[in-house]
Amino acid sequence: MLGFLKRLFGRKSSPDPVALVILEETPRILSVGHVAQAVSRAVGRSFPESQVAEERPSYHRLTVDGFELTVASAPFPYLPKESAPHPEMRLQDAIDRHEGAVLVDCWAAPEGRDRKEATGMMGRMVAELVDDASLAVFCFHTQRLNLVDETLLSMFRDGRALEAMETITFEPIAGVESGDxxxxxxxxxxxxxxxxxxxxxxxxxxxxxxxxxxxxxxxxxxxxxxxxxxxxxxxxxxxxxxxxxxxxxxxxxxxxxxxxxxxxxxxxxxxxxxxxxxxxxxxxxxxxx
Structure with a gap:
């Protein structure tokens, strides 16, 4: 996954990622307008497009409440599909079906604060960025994967992203061999x-x-x-x-x-x-x- 970030961001060195990643069934193109509108809804105030810097197509840099963020879209899978199968079948199905990703990443925090403190705000942004092709959300810094559903999004909108990623918000399906x-x-x-x-x-x-x-x-x-x-x-x-x-x-x-x-x-x-x-x-x- 670190290789993914290096390909996407092109940085020579970067801190350990603090990121929420939307797994998408089809790749997306994000404009400056998409990002500004999502942030405006997430923080409950106008966030003008002039505060979103598009460094290259579908890669945007911005600062919200002192946290330096990027919002990026990638036209290729984020989680490797050749890895060992996930034990929960709904989550494995999301991994198998996703062909793109949208990343909300925090690169720097205000002095005296930790980047992980931005997770609640990032979750509110993710809730405004999901669409009908969004399958699941992966939290890089906790290594948790959860399905996109209304329960998850409601918790995200409440600023409870870390709690949401630790909560099973759907009915799990476990796989058992037919000949067991x-x-x-x-x-x-x-x-x-x-x-x-x-x-x-x-x-x-x-x-x-x-x-x-x-x-x-x-x-x-x-x-x-x-x-x-x-x-x-x-x-x-x-x-x-x-x-x-x-x-x-x-x-x-x-x-x-x-x-x-x-x-x-x-x-x-x-x-x-x-x-x-x-x-x-x-x-x-x-x-x-």
């Missing part, structure tokens, strides 16, 4: 014991709002992901309910979509039983236990 013996045994147990779930669901009294949920596979092309469904009705052949997750690959579905699941396709289930949950056969495996 432990997972196959957990699925088999869930299916064998499905009558327990069906009986408990049928016996719950009217007005009982305890969550009864099941997990099932949803495929698209070569991809298959197992997602939780809040059960609303059960027959001998299927269960009907609403998705509790946003799919990564199945673009025709979203969180809240109503779905039918054949009983023979169920891979896990759970419901509250006293102080614990019945079921949850695969969770320890998914969580790496």
């Amino acid at each position: 013996a432990r997972m196959q045994a957990a699925i088999a147990e869930a299916r064998d014991r499905w009558p327990e779930f069906a009986a408990a669901f049928s016996a719950k009294p009217v007005g009982d709002d305890r969550p009864f949920i099941l997990k099932a596979p949803f495929g698209e092309g070569d991809h298959c992901e197992h997602m939780w469904v809040q059960v609303e009705a059960i027959t001998s052949e299927k269960a009907t309910g609403v998705l509790l997750n946003d799919p990564l690959y199945r673009h025709g579905l979203k969180k809240g979509s109503r779905v039918d699941v054949a009983v023979q396709e169920i891979t896990d289930w759970a419901y509250p039983e006293g102080e614990a949950f019945a079921g949850m056969f695969s969770e320890a495996i998914v969580r790496g236990g």
Whole structure:
């Protein structure tokens, strides 16, 4: 990544980066106007274009509240795609899909202050620079990667960028090999014991709002992901309910979509039983236990 910065900035020597990086699905061109407007919205006051120096196309230098910053756009991936896969599938998908990056970097701080103190302000700028092609944000100085979503952006706008980068703001998806013996045994147990779930669901009294949920596979092309469904009705052949997750690959579905699941396709289930949950056969495996 340091090589990326040297290619982009062309400096002979530079301090360790303090940077927030937007991973973009398509490369972007940033004008002086784009940068000035984003800073104006971020700091809540007019920031004229005359205070943004465009040293070369899509590379801008500016000073905000005494912090010397650059805002730059690069037409090539920032994170190497040949690295070991990220354990979280949504984040790996962002790495795989990004083809460009927008960097907000702090090079110098006012006397007596640390450059990392600019992270909150930089986060507010990032929140104003993201667009529909923005996939994720990487914080160089903490080495954290997080998906662009409204929860993350809300925290950025509040000046809580460091906290946001340490927070899981989305529903994680963990990868498990399809032939994993432990997972196959957990699925088999869930299916064998499905009558327990069906009986408990049928016996719950009217007005009982305890969550009864099941997990099932949803495929698209070569991809298959197992997602939780809040059960609303059960027959001998299927269960009907609403998705509790946003799919990564199945673009025709979203969180809240109503779905039918054949009983023979169920891979896990759970419901509250006293102080614990019945079921949850695969969770320890998914969580790496």
